[in-house]
Amino acid sequence: MGIPDMNNELFNILSKAKDIDQQKLLDYMQDKLSPEERYEIEKLLIDAEFESDAAEGLSQIRDKKKLPLVMNELNRQFIKKLSKRRKHPLNKPGLSLMIPVITTIIILFLILMFYLLLKRYL
């Protein structure tokens, strides 16, 4: 390794966190990557906290061949739950303010009507 190359490698120590593709991580866990690809993933794992924790957890799984099946099953269940839930209007601050205002107007209107009725018959 020449000095410029070595300097480049030294600067790699200062590298920042990057995202790891989910499929790549799955291949890494299933030992399907070449040594070079494996090294690249391990380099990214040093900085990526979420992926690093996940890799640590996934390494405890006995049968890693089943991982794609487990992923499909989890996704399927999730989509099923989502489809059961109707489209949900998100809480908008405007709407939450409108409710007490409209309620107050209705109450005032009813009081006024009651007053007018009393005034007419008494």
Add this chain to the structure above:
Amino acid sequence: MTASQYNDMTDAALLEHYYHDGNNEWMGVLMQRYTLLLYGVCMKYLKNEEASKDAVQQIFLKVIAELRKYQVTYFKSWLYMVARNYCLMQLRDKEKIPLQVTEKMMVTEPDETDKLLHLRQKDETLEILQESLKELNEEQRGCITLFYLQKKSYNEIAEMTGYTPALVKSYIQNGKRNLKIIMKKRMTEKNSYNGNT
């Protein structure tokens, strides 16, 4: 709707669509990007495959409920925090141990602007880096050198040193963190020295 149709969309774009029309399908696409990571994090803490599968489903639902209440900017960091907190709560309930809030639990902006990297072109930085490397303890320095300079994998370093692969990764992560601290200190000292002269 299949997740692969939306590969080109960023998390932020999917979230924006979701906040705009409240359609849960955007959430489906977004969350499926993280199924493996969530399952892995749950496995790390819960150490049980079935419990982890259940936890992933609970986290999915929790995320949908929470996103309706809060405007989330950095989805991935936030999701990681939600997942970890959920698992720690499960452990706390199971073992009755108090949940300690650590700095890591806070949602922070991803480290995208490492100031040290802006100094990359400077020979001075390289010099400080080499000097700082010498200050690390033997284990961390050894693992960092083998990993970054000799491009050895965790398993290869483990075979060479006798440490476990998990310990190798830990030495590299901690070594890297310490190295940055030492470098920042040295740079500050150097700048204040230059300022005085």
